[in-house]
Amino acid sequence: EIVLTQSPGTLSLSPGERATLSCRASQSVSGNYLAWYQQTPGQAPRLLIYGASSRATGIPDRFSGSGSETDFTLAISRLEPEDFAVYYCHHYGSPSTFGQGTKVEVK
Amino acid sequence: QVQLVQSGAEVKKPGSSVKVSCKVSGGAFNNYAISWVRQAPGQGPEWMGRIIPFVGIVDNAQKFQGRVTISADKSTSTVYMELSRMRSEDTAMYYCATSHYGYRSGDYYYYSMDVWGKGTTVIVSS
Numbered sequence: 382e383i384v385l386t387q388s389p390g391t392l393s394l395s396p397g398e399r400a401t402l403s404c405r406a407s408q409s410v411s412g413n414y415l416a417w418y419q420q421t422p423g424q425a426p427r428l429l430i431y432g433a434s435s436r437a438t439g440i441p442d443r444f445s446g447s448g449s450e451t452d453f454t455l456a457i458s459r460l461e462p463e464d465f466a467v468y469y470c471h472h473y474g475s476p477s478t479f480g481q482g483t484k485v486e487v488k
Numbered sequence: 489q490v491q492l493v494q495s496g497a498e499v500k501k502p503g504s505s506v507k508v509s510c511k512v513s514g515g516a517f518n519n520y521a522i523s524w525v526r527q528a529p530g531q532g533p534e535w536m537g538r539i540i541p542f543v544g545i546v547d548n549a550q551k552f553q554g555r556v557t558i559s560a561d562k563s564t565s566t567v568y569m570e571l572s573r574m575r576s577e578d579t580a581m582y583y584c585a586t587s588h589y590g591y592r593s594g595d596y597y598y599y600s601m602d603v604w605g606k607g608t609t610v611i612v613s614s
Binding site for chain 2: 382412414416418425426427428431432437438469471473474475476477478479480481482
């Protein structure tokens with residue numbers, strides 16, 4: 382199975398700043414079957430990005446995904462108050478796996 | 489818009505089983521694979537397995553082989569996840585989620601999980 386390692390564990394930023402989150406896979410992710418989710422307390426994960434770089438329906442364009450093979454990045458261009466949350470990368474091949482998460486907190 | 493309605497919270501004794509349901513509405517049941525994902529308190533999500541109800545194909549995570557049974561009732565558009573021989577470490581929120589799927593070269597492939605249920609709390613305690 383593909384192990385996903387996210388970094389950093391916590392990112393302390395101010396509203397308006399840019400956030401860059403990393404997800405590294407233990408082996409190449411075929412077909413770029415890599416997604417990013419946002420989770421706020423008490424809520425289910427929300428799909429942001431699929432196919433490494435395609436935004437899901439209704440996701441603002443301040444969110445962008447990039448990368449291929451083993452290195453993937455989620456960028457949030459200008460943090461809004463509602464963006465402070467935990468973010469997970471996810472390989473949806475077989476078997477499916479999640480990273481351990483990056484918490485984006487208010488500095 | 490597809491919606492997933494999950495069954496209510498459960499409290500179980502160690503060694504027992506739990507069966508959680510997930511009813512799909514607002515979409516064509518045959519178009520989806522349904523995954524089960526759990527999340528222990530303070531931890532990240534953990535994929536347990538998935539089913540393509542249309543063809544009855546089940547794909548389980550190795551960790552849960554022999555303990556998890558995922559099934560579907562096409563007549564009611566409902567998917568079930570049963571976890572047996574439960575222990576305290578199985579205390580978690582259990583989610584179901586939909587994904588589209590395809591078939592190519594003799595194998596199924598899956599898309600990202602785009603619609604999630606609200607979750608079912610399962611507590612295992614003596």
